[in-house]
Amino acid sequence: MRAMKISTNIPVDDVEAAKSFYTDFLGLSVEEFNMGWVARFTDPDSGAHVQLVTGDKTAPIDSALSVHADDVDAAYAEAQAAGYEIVYPLTTEEWGVRRFFVRAPDGTVLNVVHHRN
Structure with missing residues (x-):
């Protein structure tokens, strides 16, 4: 698998209540997307x-990281072949991504994702 970008997923109670700290104080002023339950803010x-x-x-669990893969289907096959725990199967979501969740040996859950163009 080739990771194209890695995003940190920060758990918050309310995206709208939390966003001003990240946009104002940290300067992550571009809201790339906001679906209510997840939003990305970028400098x-x-x-x-x-x-x-x-x-x-x-998904039945939240992920700590989102790993944007060059080929999510190949990454899924690779994770399965390596015997890693798949905690959410390869799925094409209604909002336009194809993804799966895998648990790293240290317990960290990763969302391995590819955005359709």
Whole structure:
């Protein structure tokens, strides 16, 4: 698998209540998307970003990181072949991503995702 970008998923109770700290204080002024339960805020110059998450919409667990993969289907096959625990199967979501959740040996849950163009 090749990771194209990694986003930190920060658990929050309320995206709207939390966002001013990240947009004003940290300068992550570009709201790339906001679906109510997850939103990404980015610095327009550096590309630094975070995702705020209140709870995943479809997966049974929240992820600590979102790993944007070049080929999510191949990454899924690789994770299965390696015997890693799949905690959410490969799924094409209604909001336009294809993803799965895998648990790293240290227990960290990763959302391995590919956005359709």
